[in-house]
Amino acid sequence: MSLLKTNVITSVKYLRSFSVLCRKSNQDHHLKKCPILFNTQRWLFWERHRKGGYDTTIKTSNWEHLKNGLVELKHELKLFAKELKELYDMDPLLIARPGEIDLLWCFNSPTVLEKFVTTCDSDHGEGYSSCNLEMSPAGRALFHGYLDTRVPKDGRIKKAGYCAMRSKMQRKSFKRASTFDWHLYNTLVLKVRGDGRAYLLNISTEGYYDITWNDIYHYILYTRGGPYWQVAKIPFSKFVLGSKGRLQDKQTRMRFDKVTHFGISCGDKIVGKFNLEIEYVGLEFDPTHDEEFAYEMYKTDKYIVAV
Amino acid sequence: MFFFILTNNNSNKMFFLFILFFSTLISISSNSWFGCWIGLEINLLSFIPLISNSKNLLSVETSLKYFLTQSLASINFLFMILIKFSLLKNFNMNNIISIMMNSSLLMKMGSAPFHFWFPNIVEGLSWMNNFMLMTWQKISPMILLSYYFNKNFLIFMIIMNLIIGSLGGLNQTSLRKLLAFSSINNLGWMIFSIMISENLWLFYFLIYSMMIFMMISLFFLMNMYFMNQLFINNMNFFIKLNLLINFLSLGGLPPFMGFMPKWIIINFLLINKFYFLTFIFMMTSLIIIYYYIRIIYSSFMFNYFKMKWVNLLMKNNMSLINLSSFISISSMILSTFIFM
Numbered sequence: 001m002s003l004l005k006t007n008v009i010t011s012v013k014y015l016r017s018f019s020v021l022c023r024k025s026n027q028d029h030h031l032k033k034c035p036i037l038f039n040t041q042r043w044l045f046w047e048r049h050r051k052g053g054y055d056t057t058i059k060t061s062n063w064e065h066l067k068n069g070l071v072e073l074k075h076e077l078k079l080f081a082k083e084l085k086e087l088y089d090m091d092p093l094l095i096a097r098p099g100e101i102d103l104l105w106c107f108n109s110p111t112v113l114e115k116f117v118t119t120c121d122s123d124h125g126e127g128y129s130s131c132n133l134e135m136s137p138a139g140r141a142l143f144h145g146y147l148d149t150r151v152p153k154d155g156r157i158k159k160a161g162y163c164a165m166r167s168k169m170q171r172k173s174f175k176r177a178s179t180f181d182w183h184l185y186n187t188l189v190l191k192v193r194g195d196g197r198a199y200l201l202n203i204s205t206e207g208y209y210d211i212t213w214n215d216i217y218h219y220i221l222y223t224r225g226g227p228y229w230q231v232a233k234i235p236f237s238k239f240v241l242g243s244k245g246r247l248q249d250k251q252t253r254m255r256f257d258k259v260t261h262f263g264i265s266c267g268d269k270i271v272g273k274f275n276l277e278i279e280y281v282g283l284e285f286d287p288t289h290d291e292e293f294a295y296e297m298y299k300t301d302k303y304i305v306a307v
Numbered sequence: 308m309f310f311f312i313l314t315n316n317n318s319n320k321m322f323f324l325f326i327l328f329f330s331t332l333i334s335i336s337s338n339s340w341f342g343c344w345i346g347l348e349i350n351l352l353s354f355i356p357l358i359s360n361s362k363n364l365l366s367v368e369t370s371l372k373y374f375l376t377q378s379l380a381s382i383n384f385l386f387m388i389l390i391k392f393s394l395l396k397n398f399n400m401n402n403i404i405s406i407m408m409n410s411s412l413l414m415k416m417g418s419a420p421f422h423f424w425f426p427n428i429v430e431g432l433s434w435m436n437n438f439m440l441m442t443w444q445k446i447s448p449m450i451l452l453s454y455y456f457n458k459n460f461l462i463f464m465i466i467m468n469l470i471i472g473s474l475g476g477l478n479q480t481s482l483r484k485l486l487a488f489s490s491i492n493n494l495g496w497m498i499f500s501i502m503i504s505e506n507l508w509l510f511y512f513l514i515y516s517m518m519i520f521m522m523i524s525l526f527f528l529m530n531m532y533f534m535n536q537l538f539i540n541n542m543n544f545f546i547k548l549n550l551l552i553n554f555l556s557l558g559g560l561p562p563f564m565g566f567m568p569k570w571i572i573i574n575f576l577l578i579n580k581f582y583f584l585t586f587i588f589m590m591t592s593l594i595i596i597y598y599y600i601r602i603i604y605s606s607f608m609f610n611y612f613k614m615k616w617v618n619l620l621m622k623n624n625m626s627l628i629n630l631s632s633f634i635s636i637s638s639m640i641l642s643t644f645i646f647m
Contacts, residue, residue: 090477094605095535183481183533207368215364255365257430257481287539297362 047210052244054124080173096184096285103282104180104262105167107141120145120163125152127160131266136277140193144275147266163274166202166263180259182236185283190232193277194223198268203239204261205254214244217254221264229279237291253293319356326353327443334447340388343451344381347415350447351377358436369431376414376424383411405457409464415448417487418494419467426475429487434527437483441490442516445497449508453501461498462584468495469587473594480534482526485598486519489557492595496572496588503575511568518557518565521631525549528627534602538609545625549632551603556635558596564638 060068096102105112113133121127131145149161172178188201203217217239224230236256241248262281266274330353334346351374359370387407394400410421417425429437452461472492479485493515500508525546531537537550556563561570569592576585 087478092478092480094480095538095609184535207364209368209371212364212368250362252362252364285535 045211047213050206050210050213052214076174083173093184096283098285098287101189101280101282101284102185103280106280106282107135107278108139110135113141115168116165117168118143118163118165121160126157127152127162129161129163131163131165133165138277141278142275143264143266143278144273145266146273147268147271149269149271161269161271162265162267164202164263164265164267166204166261169260179257180262182256182259182283185256185285186236186289187284187286188234188236189280189282189284190221190234191229191279192221192223192232193227193229193279194221194225195273195275196223196225197266197270197274197276198222199276200265200267201234201239202261202263202265203236203254203259204263205258206260207255207258216242218242218247223276233284233286235286235289235291237289238294240295251293251295251297323353323356327357327439331443331447335450340391343447343454344385344388346447347381347384347451350444351381354439354444357439358432360433365431366433369428372424372431373428376428380411380414380421383414384408387411402457405455406460409452409456409460412448412452413464416445416494417491418464418498419471419491420464422468422471422491425491426484426487429483429490430481432483434483434523437486438520438523441486441519442512445494446512449497449501449512450505452498453505453508456502458502461502465495465499466584466587468492468498469591473591476595476598479598482532482534482537485534485602486522489595490519492591495591496569499576499584500568500572503572507568507571507575511572514564514568518553518635521553521635522557524627525553525631534605537602537606542606543625545632546628547603547606549628550606552632552635554599554603555596558599559592560596562636562639564635567639567642 105115107113113135116133118131118133120129120131122129128148128150129146130148131143133141133143136142143165145163147161147163149159151157151160170178170180188203190201199221201219201221205215205217206213207215217236218241219234219239221232221234236254239254241251241254264276264278266276327350330346330349332346333349334343337343337346355370355374358366358373360366387404390400391404391408394404413419414421429440432440468491472488472490472495475491476485476488479488497508497511497515500511526532529536529540529542529546531540552563556565559565559569569588573585573588576588
């Protein structure tokens with residue numbers, strides 16, 4: 001289940017192949033009424049939709065849009081005034097002192113949970129897992145659910161079983177998209193209490209162009225089950241580049257200046273419940289860590305392509 | 308720069324640098340406006356391979372953004388040239404066409420109000436590529452500007468350049484963006500010097516290139532891209548002193564080298580009674596020196612941690628630092644012995 005509720009899809013969205021260079025992989029007519037796009041074989045890199053073709057819009061009338069907009073206007077004006085004041089102060093953060101953790105999200109109240117969105121494969125009929133992000137009895141965020149690797153028997157999906165939570169896009173005033181600026185830091189710090197399963201930490205740096213929209217830097221966080229909290233300090237140099245889940249051959253270092261999302265996902269193919277309690281997610285500058293990037297790219301001759 | 312390229316076994320870059328050099332010469336020495344446009348296009352064509360480095364996703368994005376903005380400006384320029392040719396005898400349109408041509412050239416340079424791409428792209432490039440972007444890439448648009456400019460329009464643009472260059476750099480923590488805004492401010496000075504005389508522009512440009520080269524080579528050798536790296540690294544006192552001298556020289560403070568071209572321009576301004584413009588030049592210089600001093604002061608005063616295992620490249624090779632400090636301090640005074 002996702003925090004962002006989607007309406008039951010009554011209208012059929014059947015996305016045809018959008019270019020003559022694409023071939024439909026499935027010509028069966030009885031599958032015409034399925035609500036997601038066919039996995040057409042793509043011969044281009046071009047991404048039409050930022051969300052990969054999944055329709056997640058909530059249909060509201062124009063009148064409701066107008067009313068919602070007027071309600072939010074006051075809040076947005078306050079945010080804008082705050083931004084102008086910051087610009088006038090001209091006092092940006094120059095240093096991250098070593099040993100100090102600057103918290104991004106401290107999960108001690110339910111309001112912080114609204115900054116995250118949970119997704120799982122059952123949202124679009126691609127599986128049977130479920131997940132939820134709530135406050136735990138200990139007063140911290142609890143990302144829990146049930147991971148199920150059963151594949152729905154429609155023949156569309158080959159593998160199933162993922163649950164994820166991701167931070168919402170940073171917004172400036174008037175809903176302008178903004179990004180995190182982490183150039184002062186070089187380590188991600190998480191205080192979690194897991195259940196022994198391995199979770200994936202995902203840092204997404206969507207750039208300006210659609211080629212990099214799906215580039216996410218991953219790191220596997222192995223948790224210890226048990227009543228004790230663990231503080232995981234992961235340097236940014238250890239994150240691995242993947243695009244749409246596939247690890248890339250040509251690995252590069254993460255860019256710190258325009259980070260768009262941070263997320264945690266569970267997809268370790270073990271059927272069963274998962275629970276991850278999170279106290280805070282923060283950033284630190286570790287001056288002793290001078291590694292730029294952990295994964296070596298070997299120098300190859302120029303005729304060897306794609307490396 | 309050449310030494311760096313030769314040591315990296317990168318003969319491709321040498322080839323493109325060669326074409327870059329010649330494209331500027333084509334642009335400024337052609338008989339017709341069409342030849343100027345050709346030079347600008349070849350300039351773009353040869354600069355893009357120099358900046359795109361496929362190992363780094365950020366530089367790919369940057370080079371694509373650079374291509375889009377520059378080609379838009381080129382298209383605009385070409386179109387205005389063609390309109391100019393077709394309306395050759397219609398002198399009423401001269402004003403509008405000169406404004407449009409100047410606008411496209413200003414966009415090529417990264418001058419206000421078309422400067423929005425400039426800090427963004429400078430942020431994505433390495434130091435050496437930034438040096439090329441800030442110095443060599445300005446030559447051909449500026450000389451083309453001097454061939455056909457609209458005085459009132461340019462004075463308005465100069466004022467905008469000065470104000471935006473000074474106010475934009477106040478809230479920056481990235482050294483590259485800081486130098487980008489400083490470059491925009493210096494563009495204002497340079498455009499005005501073009502309106503005075505081309506010789507003066509050449510003088511200003513050479514001194515500016517030298518100062519920028521000294522700053523960028525220092526940052527390149529120390530591998531510094533952000534302000535926090537200035538405070539954290541265990542810098543030698545002489546490196547900090549060099550930073551002080553070069554930054555103040557860039558800001559135009561006497562007795563350093565950077566004051567000399569600004570002095571001559573202010574001389575001209577006051578003789579010709581451009582009092583309001585002088586006021587704006589002075590005030591914006593003040594704001595720029597403020598944010599330079601903020602950086603230098605912090606780097607001298609903050610005594611963070613001197614870690615024993617952090618090894619600095621500069622400890623063994625101080626000759627470049629000493630030479631650049633010497634040039635910055637003494638050139639103005641020595642030049643008076645030679646020329647006056």
